[in-house]
Amino acid sequence: MAAYRVIPLDEELAWKVRGSLRAPDYRHPAYVDTADSVGPCRVCLRPFRVGADRRILFTYDPFRRHEPFPLPSPVQIHEAGCPRYTGHRLPAELSGLPLTFEGYGPGRELIAEERHAATAEAESAIARILGRPSVAYVHVRDTATGFFICELDRGGVASTTAAGGAGATGDALV
Numbered sequence: 001m002a003a004y005r006v007i008p009l010d011e012e013l014a015w016k017v018r019g020s021l022r023a024p025d026y027r028h029p030a031y032v033d034t035a036d037s038v039g040p041c042r043v044c045l046r047p048f049r050v051g052a053d054r055r056i057l058f059t060y061d062p063f064r065r066h067e068p069f070p071l072p073s074p075v076q077i078h079e080a081g082c083p084r085y086t087g088h089r090l091p092a093e094l095s096g097l098p099l100t101f102e103g104y105g106p107g108r109e110l111i112a113e114e115r116h117a118a119t120a121e122a123e124s125a126i127a128r129i130l131g132r133p134s135v136a137y138v139h140v141r142d143t144a145t146g147f148f149i150c151e152l153d154r155g156g157v158a159s160t161t162a163a164g165g166a167g168a169t170g171d172a173l174v
């Protein structure tokens with residue numbers, strides 16, 4: 001099974017939004033309410049408890065680390081602080097959610113896209129997409145809403161260029 005890194009929303013950015021109630025980069029007002037859907041929270045990646053958890057909805061550009069031109073998505077986080085997810089697999093709590101996996105190359109070129117719900121299917125989809133040398137990172141989205149959930153990449157594994165060839169990188173991914 002492929003090794004990969006799960007990249008939730010940056011904690012510092014989340015605390016700025018909690019403090020200002022404004023979207024980063026856009027300054028639109030953020031919206032606070034009680035969860036009426038499971039989310040999940042983009043920091044801890046835990047589903048919201050419907051009718052109980054308070055959440056903040058705001059505009060976020062999930063490409064801000066990669067591209068000069070934004071393409072924003074609404075995202076939701078817990079209103080109160082929560083621990084950033086640090087696992088090395090998609091959280092099991094996300095299994096059952098309809099998820100879309102989008103593999104992007106340089107220039108935001110969409111190289112691969114798959115939709116799955118079950119965890120086992122999701123893991124093999126991630127392996128397939130990250131196994132393509134032209135894919136630099138994967139966005140995980142909620143299939144029902146299209147909202148961005150988190151990013152995946154190869155983590156500490158060197159890029160194709162740095163490793164000196166696709167073969168070397170592919171071997172390192174196993």
Ligand SMILES: [Zn+2]
Pocket residue numbers: 041042043044045046077078081082083
């Ligand atoms: Zn959270």
